[in-house]
Amino acid sequence: MDSCPYSGKTELPPMLMVGDVIVHMDIVTEYFCCDISKCQGRCCEEGDAGAPVTLDEVAYIEDQLDRIWPEMSAQAQAVIDRQGVAYTDPEGELVTSIIGSCDCCFRGQKGCLLPKRPISCHLYPIREKKLGSLVGINYHRWDICKDAIALGKERSIRVYQFLKEPLIRRFGEEWYAELEQVVEQLEKQYYI
Numbered sequence: 001m002d003s004c005p006y007s008g009k010t011e012l013p014p015m016l017m018v019g020d021v022i023v024h025m026d027i028v029t030e031y032f033c034c035d036i037s038k039c040q041g042r043c044c045e046e047g048d049a050g051a052p053v054t055l056d057e058v059a060y061i062e063d064q065l066d067r068i069w070p071e072m073s074a075q076a077q078a079v080i081d082r083q084g085v086a087y088t089d090p091e092g093e094l095v096t097s098i099i100g101s102c103d104c105c106f107r108g109q110k111g112c113l114l115p116k117r118p119i120s121c122h123l124y125p126i127r128e129k130k131l132g133s134l135v136g137i138n139y140h141r142w143d144i145c146k147d148a149i150a151l152g153k154e155r156s157i158r159v160y161q162f163l164k165e166p167l168i169r170r171f172g173e174e175w176y177a178e179l180e181q182v183v184e185q186l187e188k189q190y191y192i
Contacts (some may be wrong), residue, residue, distance in 0.1 A: 015136075016028070016182055018175065018178050018179045018182055019171070019174075019175045019178060020133070020134055020135065021134070021135050021136070021137060021171060021175065022131065022134055022135070022136040022137070023136075023137055023179065024136070024137065024138035024139060026138065026139040026159065027126060027137065027138070027139050027158075027159045027160050028158060028159070028160050028179075028182075028183050028186070028192060029158065029192050030139055030149075030152075030158065030159050031149060031152030031153040031156070031157060031158055031159070032125060032139075032145070032148050032149060032152040032157065032158070032159040032162050032163075033148055033151040033152040033154075033155050033157045033162050034145075034148045034151075034162065035147040035148050035150075035151045050086070050087070050089070050095035050096035050097055050098045050104060050105075051095060051096045051104065051118050051120045051121045052093050052094065052095055052118070052120040052128075053086050053094055053095060053096055053118045053120065054094070054118075054119075055094070057118045057119070058085055058086045058094065060114075060116065061085040061086070061096070061106070061114065061118075062084075062085055064113075064114055064115065065080070065085070068106070068108075068113040068114065071108050071113050072105065072106075072108070072113065073099070075099045076097075076099055076105035076106070079097050079098070079099055079105050080097060080105060083097055084097065085097055085105070096118065119166065119169065119170050122165075122166035122169060122170075123137075123163060123166045123167070123170060124140070125139055125140045125141070125142065125145060125148075125159065126138070126139060126140070126159065126163055126166075126167075127139075127140045128170075139159050160179060160183070164176065167179070
């Protein structure tokens with residue numbers, strides 16, 4: 001690590017390696033606590049593509065269709081009839097179907113219609129990217145989450161703490177415990 005000119009300490013690298021996952025430092029240093037009462041779930045309505053999904057998640061969504069169909073809007077039903085529950089976006093990634101250019105087909109009046117959201121939704125604002133045999137995760141900043149940042153600061157909740165459950169769902173309890181140990185060491189050394 002390079003020496004920090006302001007404190008005499010070494011600078012933190014922009015990434016950490018936790019198990020076989022590359023973790024962007026912002027995930028452990030930045031504050032975040034979703035404030036759904038303020039944003040009204042706009043992350044499900046805005047953007048340029050649907051939520052990334054795996055083939056297993058597509059099968060799960062298809063299995064749920066009969067149950068959620070009556071709660072879906074007529075527009076969402078038409079999209080699903082035409083293209084199915086997912087499509088391939090311009091980057092070649094499999095994503096949930098959307099209405100128009102941004103509104104998730106599986107968003108109901110009271111939130112997600114799916115009993116178990118896709119992991120990419122559950123992890124948000126963390127985004128995952130395959131990097132060869134490794135996985136990288138980073139913190140996606142978006143103006144619609146400014147209230148979540150403010151609430152996170154107010155409550156002293158960092159991104160990784162707010163997303164403990166989905167991180168465990170995705171990477172496991174042992175991995176999350178290792179992440180906490182890494183953070184604890186960084187705190188002891190006054191890096192964060």
